[in-house]
Amino acid sequence: MIELKNIGKTYENKGQNIEALKEMSFKFKKGEITGIIGYSGAGKSTLLRCINLLEIPSSGEVIIDGINLNTLDAKKLRETRKKIGMIFQHFNLMKSRSVSKNIAYPLKGSGFSKKDIDERVDELLDLVGLKDKKNSYPSQLSGGQKQRVAIARALANRPNLILCDEATSALDPETTESILKLLKKINNDLGVTIILITHQMEVIKEICDSVIVMEDGCVKEEGEVVEIFSRPKTPITKRFLSSIFNNDKSQSYLENIDLKKNQKIVQLSYVGNNTEEAYISRISRDYEVDASILFGNIQIIKETPIGNMVVKLGGAESSILGSIDYLNDNKIYTEVLKDGRKTV
Numbered sequence: 001m002i003e004l005k006n007i008g009k010t011y012e013n014k015g016q017n018i019e020a021l022k023e024m025s026f027k028f029k030k031g032e033i034t035g036i037i038g039y040s041g042a043g044k045s046t047l048l049r050c051i052n053l054l055e056i057p058s059s060g061e062v063i064i065d066g067i068n069l070n071t072l073d074a075k076k077l078r079e080t081r082k083k084i085g086m087i088f089q090h091f092n093l094m095k096s097r098s099v100s101k102n103i104a105y106p107l108k109g110s111g112f113s114k115k116d117i118d119e120r121v122d123e124l125l126d127l128v129g130l131k132d133k134k135n136s137y138p139s140q141l142s143g144g145q146k147q148r149v150a151i152a153r154a155l156a157n158r159p160n161l162i163l164c165d166e167a168t169s170a171l172d173p174e175t176t177e178s179i180l181k182l183l184k185k186i187n188n189d190l191g192v193t194i195i196l197i198t199h200q201m202e203v204i205k206e207i208c209d210s211v212i213v214m215e216d217g218c219v220k221e222e223g224e225v226v227e228i229f230s231r232p233k234t235p236i237t238k239r240f241l242s243s244i245f246n247n248d249k250s251q252s253y254l255e256n257i258d259l260k261k262n263q264k265i266v267q268l269s270y271v272g273n274n275t276e277e278a279y280i281s282r283i284s285r286d287y288e289v290d291a292s293i294l295f296g297n298i299q300i301i302k303e304t305p306i307g308n309m310v311v312k313l314g315g316a317e318s319s320i321l322g323s324i325d326y327l328n329d330n331k332i333y334t335e336v337l338k339d340g341r342k343t344v
């Protein structure tokens with residue numbers, strides 16, 4: 001378990017204080033992939049660098065598997081850091097060294113024989129699918145291949161934890177997908193805990209178990225991915241999700257719809273099996289509400305369907321309210337987006 005207790009970081013710049021992290025606490029679950037999302041300057045990289053004390057926090061504690069890293073001497077901290085791999089957006093490979101020398105680098109001075117190191121490097125090359133590039137140099141590799149080398153290097157010391165700072169931000173969508181698959185495989189097969197930073201909800205959707213949404217050095221929202229995708233609470237999370245659910249376009253579409261006094265536009269969100277039930281025909285039949293579907297979409301996140309549907313309901317006020325209650329009772333979350341009674 002990785003626990004951050006009241007971690008704060010203030011930078012001093014030309015006499016000015018910049019509060020990059022405002023005393024935050026968080027527990028990362030072991031064996032999970034946690035995504036950190038936020039706009040530029042939110043404090044994501046600062047937070048990640050505080051986890052392995054690459055950045056010394058101004059306040060608070062980092063506790064990994066019960067060990068408070070702040071209390072370790074330099075030697076012990078070095079040993080602990082060896083069990084934490086790091087991957088960066090721009091790969092940070094050594095240009096003058098071959099692929100195998102880059103991967104072997106963290107094993108230097110660890111007391112391993114040359115034979116052990118060679119064997120480990122071959123194993124890692126195999127794992128990341130780059131056996132044939134062993135003797136190539138970074139300049140001869142594509143972005144995706146460079147990131148695979150960086151991943152192999154991060155795994156050299158058999159870490160329990162890998163920190164990824166925008167590992168896929170410099171890659172095209174297909175290469176991003178293949179790197180995400182590799183990270184998922186490492187998480188699954190080796191049980192490595194992964195904390196990754198991204199700007200894209202797509203990345204979170206693809207491989208994360210939990211997500212932290214950051215803004216202004218604070219955690220604005222956190223939880224399991226299915227929960228956050230189906231019930232986002234804060235405006236910033238909704239904004240990040242809007243790209244996935246196409247909300248921006250639907251917003252302007254809705255603005256242009258004229259409603260009669262007895263009509264409402266309601267968004268229905270549901271998780272899992274609810275997507276299979278015939279709720280819409282039920283409310284028409286049992287509550288005498290006219291229901292027409294304006295649009296909807298279903299995302300499959302961690303094998304769980306998450307549905308979002310926008311419907312126009314028409315009928316007596318009490319019928320509409322009754323049908324909304326019925327939907328809520330059946331775990332369909334409803335939000336009235338537009339109300340004919342309130343539209344001028």
Ligand SMILES: Nc1ncnc2c1ncn2[C@@H]1O[C@H](COP(=O)(O)OP(=O)(O)OP(=O)(O)O)[C@@H](O)[C@H]1O
Nearest residue numbers: 011012013018020039040041042043044045046047
């Ligand atoms: N070494 C530093 N000295 C001074 N200020 C810094 C330093 N590093 C970061 N900051 C400031 O701290 C804040 C958080 O920066 P950080 O790099 O953690 O953001 P981020 O969320 O990773 O952004 P991005 O998405 O652009 O990478 C920013 O206002 C930044 O300018």
Ligand SMILES: [Mg+2]
Nearest residue numbers: 044045046165
């Ligand atoms: Mg950053």
